[in-house]
Amino acid sequence: MPSLRFHIRFPENKIKEPVIYQIGHEYKVVTNVRRADVRETTGWMDVELTGEAEEIDRAVAGLRKKGVLVDPIELNVVE
């Protein structure tokens, strides 16, 4: 089953929301947080999403809809 790695960034107003928990319930994906730094005003997580490719796409769209920023683990690769 495909796995994709993402860097997720939380704006200040989203810090308290259990976004990762919600995504795991709303879509058929397994969430696996590998590294994170969450502070009072900002936060990020490196997360692996495992599931069918289309379901991962839907989960990423769902994360974006919740107001968090989702990028590939490499961040910007277009140079």
Added chain:
Amino acid sequence: MAKMKALTCRECGKEYPTTAIHVCELCFGPLEVKYNYDEIKKTISRKTIEAGPHSMWRYHDLLPVEGTVDHAVIGPHAGFTPMVRAKNLGAYLGIDELYIKNDTVNHPTLSFKDRVVSVALTRARELGFNTVACASTGNLANSVAAHAAAAGMQCYVFIPGDLEAAKVLGNLIYKPNVVEVEGNYDDVNRLCSEIAGEHHWAFVNINIRPYYAEGSKTLAFETVEQLGWRAPDQAVIPMASGSLLTKIKKGLQEMQALGLVDKVRTKINGAQAEGCSPIATAYKEGRDFFRPVKPKTIAKSLAIGNPADGYYALKATAETGGAMDMVSDEEIVESIKLLAQTEGIFAETAGGVTIGVLQKLVKQGVIKKTDVTVAYITGNGLKTQEAVVDAVGRPVRIQPSLVNFQKTFKMGKHGQGDA
């Protein structure tokens, strides 16, 4: 024993074999090449370097490729660009010893990317790849396409669908497979990350990135050698992903660790454009993390809003006691003109960013009159002529007669100016 020891995670330190991987399986941190310095120390010296080729491959011992200096590399002429003693610009700014590291004339595509791509493709071929790829809006695509053509490798260049025609042409001339992705920068970004994960291709700035990035160290090596085996007091470096800045620091440290230069006290300073300054803004606000931005600047080659090495660039600058600053688009254009009109070097917009920030740091007293200073100019002005087209005036138009010419320039009969 091989000179490359391992790929090592910059976060948790876990080591991996030197293959085409770029992310730590354990913590997802970025991987970096770790060398066997004890082994390298046995053979490297100022003499062996000076006897090497007139290119960045004279530092072969400190680059992440196998074989010896004589083995076939891709891009054998990259690097060893001029270190220009910028007396006129130095006098204008009030610096006694200013140098321009001039990668506007790097071979073959006139930007510093020829260094990193040369290393990336050489390593890719060693690892058995026949197809190379990149995601780019400019200099990187040019360089990958040119090197791939010369090496006879298959090449894919991914670009956003809304890229300007002139930039697309610059790639097509080398006949790579140019893939225009219907979508914006973020769409291309994500697609390329996924393709790199699925296909056995050498994506130079994704799965080959640990090797690719090492090519930037050669700017530091050349700086030390061309300054007569000494490190500068100040370095001013443009930042896009932030990788170049961190690798110049790494290169200087390696030179010191191998005894090729005495104590390195170089302050590493970073330069960004105001319209895309996530790293410099974090520095100014005293943060150790950056906030991604949507780029809006004429300095397109530096327009990376979510820079992969932003955190490490902040760290490198802090560790050396350096500084960061940013300049507006107007200041970029004025600085391009200043460099051209004082030193005869026509830089692309990133060069305007470097010179603009250099000027600011001198004014702020961060760079002092007696500091030996090197400013890194990373690309040729012919690549971004549109940025200055409205700022350089027009030619003087005259009728085709000698009298008219002399009148226009207020000259006497024998050419002496009257004015």
